[in-house]
Amino acid sequence: MDTLAIVILNYNGQSFLAKFLPTVLANAEGYPVYVADSASTDGSVAFVRTHFSAVRLIELPRNEGYAGGYNMALEHIQTHYGGATYYVLPNSDIEVTPGWLDPVMKLLDANPQIAACQPKILSYAERELFEHAGAAGGYVDWLGYVFCRGRVFATFESDQGQYNDNQEIFWATGACLFIRAELFHRVGGFDASFFAHMEEIDLCWRLKRLGYEIWACGQSTVYHVGGGTLHKSNPHKTYLNYRNSLFMLYKNWPADGWLWGKFLLRLILDGVSSLLFLKVGQWRDVLAIIRAHFSFYGRLPHLHRQRKALLKQQKAEVPLYPHSIVWDYFIKGKKTFEAIVETSEK
Structure with a gap:
């Protein structure tokens, strides 16, 4: 069994694989890298087989989105490759950085109650800004609206080191999710009916209900293009x-x-x-x-x-943010995570 499996789900993302897979391989620290292809039609499988012989290629029979695709891929790794202690699931449009794995692995090793974790997610295009999908860790308000340290609705904070700590959060982003493999399989993985979007929040919520913790690791950073498979305007x-x-x-x-x-x-x-x-x-x-x-x-x-x-x-009870971020953001004008937290503490 491997300690860590790096698993990239791909659907018609050959251009992203060409751009970002070399960086993942260069910073894999000896851990195996998998590309799980969801029946792409753009030549992705042949491209990986030709140019990246070190990658373990998994050919899925159909496209079942992020949720179903990763469920099939991780089950395949467990069955055919002996599994792993941890999985990390970087999107195909993620640029990793040197040393991105070690801080998260140390955090997980030190606390067995941590079920899942994420690094800081910054924008690939505007590299000083946090990115929409997860930023520095996610939360849910009492009406079910999600927000992040570093990103609330359409306000994106600059990374000034304000979230360089390790912090327990509500949900970790699926853009680059670290998760204990045993727990992933024990709870049934992602809810495949979601297809894509919010399945990671649902999974984190279920894990927290079982008494486990979700964390953000501020010493690890990756950059995310965003909208690689489905653009935000779609x-x-x-x-x-x-x-x-x-x-x-x-x-x-x-x-x-x-x-x-x-x-x-x-x-x-x-x-x-x-x-x-x-x-x-x-x-x-x-x-x-x-x-x-x-x-x-x-x-x-x-x-x-x-x-x-x-x-x-x-x-375990799972407390939500006890106020409405819609009210805080649009009515009270609280545009940043820190301003909203200050509101909550008063």
């Missing part, structure tokens, strides 16, 4: 984000008697966001939000069964 991304948010919340929200009241507020706020899309002429995004809601309603029986099972397994 209405299908809007659909997945809204739908998966509702999936995740119904499954995981605490059994505090406020479930449907909070859902009603979310539906109202989703309606407000639809008006904002409509205002700028993005009617396809409005249709995507409507589709997302109907998909959620159609899947409620299955989600309810998942929720009941998770409540039976729960061993």
